[in-house]
Amino acid sequence: MRFKTDLKNIRTFSKLAAALNSLEKIAWIRLDDDTVRFTVIPEVGSQVWASLSADLIFDNYQLQSNEPANTINLELPLAPLQRALRSAINSHNANLRLTKKDGAPMLSMVIHTMTKDSGGPNPAAPHSRSAADDDDNDPFNTPSPFPTEPLELQMRREREKIITQDIPVRVLHPDTVETIMQPKVREPDVHIQLPPLLQLKAISDRFTKLAMTAASTSSSSHNNIVTKDPKLELSANMHGSLRLRLRTDTLDITSVWDGLENPELDPSQLAMPLEEHPSTVFREAGRDKWATVRVDGKDWSRVLSVGRLEGRVIACFSDEHALILYVYVPHSSGGVGEMEDVVTYYVSSFSS
Template structure:
């Protein structure tokens, strides 16, 4: 088993890890010849999961991978530890990441070349402890099963959403997101004393009769034929109630997002596609699943 790559986009890699490091103590990273997947699928507070695909040449050059499992390697590691290694490489002129062993345990080794204050070349080595997963264990990983979304809508900039939701979390543990096919989007919270909502209008949505297909090969909206699916009244609001804490964790992805598409499966979940680069660039996508929560 061999793996080695030069990281040419440390900032984007760091922002990706920043988006997920608060979700759980360990994540799974799966490397193939074409992409890097990042998976957070353990039971967490609020039930949020992440299934991400990033194209290899979005982050790496001189990418070499070899294994007996169709040249795929899957690792479990602490996102916080990986993020710290990437932060230490932020100003480096060269960063090489490779599989290695230290004290008889597998690690991801980061060989970081930088310059000292005296303008001398400095080499720093940083190890992140990992567990290499068996192919049989990786085969058991399955994305959540979700119904066909009732609506999909392009969200306002996540930084603006974060400001709104940060104010709301003092009032309730549960928030409601509503959207319709006129492009109206509303976020609201309520308690025994007050109800607060913020509304956006004219948000971009795909034309009815289209569905989102987010895969490594296609990060686009494609038309689908569903003769049994009735078109809803355009003004009808579809809604989902969510844990505010989970939604705020998702909003950490504002550091990497350009376009974010929300898909509401009413009374079931919300699926959020955060694009790395513009939606048509196929750089990659972080997919967040947040289940519905009843408002007590």
Template sequence: MKFRAVMIDAGPMREFTNIVSTISKLSKECVARIADDQLYFIVSDENSGPAPPILWCEIPHAMFFSEYQMVGLDDDHKDIYLEFTSTNLARSLITLKNAKSLKMKLTKKQCPCLTLEIEVPSSTSQQTRQVTHDIPVKVIPRKLWSDFQEPKIPKPDISIQLPTLKQLRTTIDRMRTMAAEVMLWASAEGRLTLQIKTDTSKVSTRFKDLRVEAFEGPIEHSDSETETQANEDKSNICYCRVDAKKFSMFLSADQISHNRTVCSIVHKRLVVLCLQTEENVKLQCFITGIVY
């Protein structure tokens, strides 16, 4: 197996750093899938053992790398799967803020490593210096690749564009101090409501006039969850209860320059959060619904 990639533009290097930094906040461990057309970062739920990914990030190499070469196991299994500690990669990329270039390659030292060679300008002369980071990785065997495939999800009942992530993050972080779970309501009229309940209080925040990209309703409601939505047409609402911490962690992606964020809800079962950038990076977070 071989892998070598080069970045020389400041914009892509900055964006790549922000993406890796965001992923490092979501999970300690990460898997990189190196394919001939894209670089993937995959995060699984740390507490559930082997399970479908909860985060899936696609980075088209043509938009980021001036050189990109890789050779997989064989002609039938062309990809490379590497497991590593995400914070190690994030810390190594801090140097990219003022760098002239980045070279990434798979090397064999005392153990397999993802080696970063970063060329940075010298503060005392016109010459440059090279900073090298060796990040230990574990090569994932072919028999385990099926654990790191993109989740197949049911067709969402509603897809609605999110308000600014910074605004959402402020709201959710305040709610998290009071409750561990948050209810997400989305209506066909473009309203998104976040709600928490405690033994002594109920707190809701509503965002209006959001763009609805798809609605597969009507959704018929027959339980008490719809009591708080008495002023809306209940047949046009989808909802899901999720872990507030996981929802908040996705919102840390606000540091990534993006042009579109969408929340898709499979009624009471699943929330899919998707961020896309102008460079065609797609970051998806899959949060399973909490059902009592």
């Protein structure tokens, strides 16, 4: 079994690791000849299924195993990975390889950076001269209105600094991996491109904070220290509108976005005629036909942390059942026709 690669797009990789780490501390990573898959399945909360082209984050990618497509399955802690990637962001070169230390498997990240050292005066530099040393008849020997600056030059030498970060991993047997199944959901009732996630997160966090404050005040007045996690209601229609709502015994506040895009579906990718698709039914029902899910406010905030990847996000609503987020990560500038990879979030809906 062999895995060795150089890192590229380290900043994107670091942002992904941070987003995953906000949901769970452990991830399963599946490497094969062409693809890198990250899976995060917390005991409670939203699940993540990220499928990335190997060339998005890796270069000089070398992989070898006895499994089909040279597949290697690893379980790794996300916090050490995030710390290592943060250290590598400003490096000029970083590589990652699977190795063993004291018999235990490790992902070893070697980071090469350049530092500058300050040296003493340059002995080859000329020394400054005082006015007394000059010939009195020197026509250029006139007082200057500017302060005299020393000509001694400080030598600055670049020195390479090598940092090694070891991330403990566990190699998973293929039989174990077969039990990790992606959730199956029905065809979505509404699909819509979300507004910028950092904007949506700010308002969602505000609603959650208001709900917690109201719940805390209510529980204190009733001598009750148990406070339920606040639930937010997300709704969307097939006419470009998204609604975020908080309803409690004492609050009912709503924020609405209009003018959003409902992307067109590709009929060749559907298991049914487009005119029979649930989203077509919702579109024809008009603006008042909403698909709704209810999410835990704190978990939803962690999900929205993926906004740091700065890709477009398509939300697929299965009414009263689940919300699927498809986060498209561009390979470079994200221009028209730019190649993209996808990170998928599965968010279950709570009952009303």
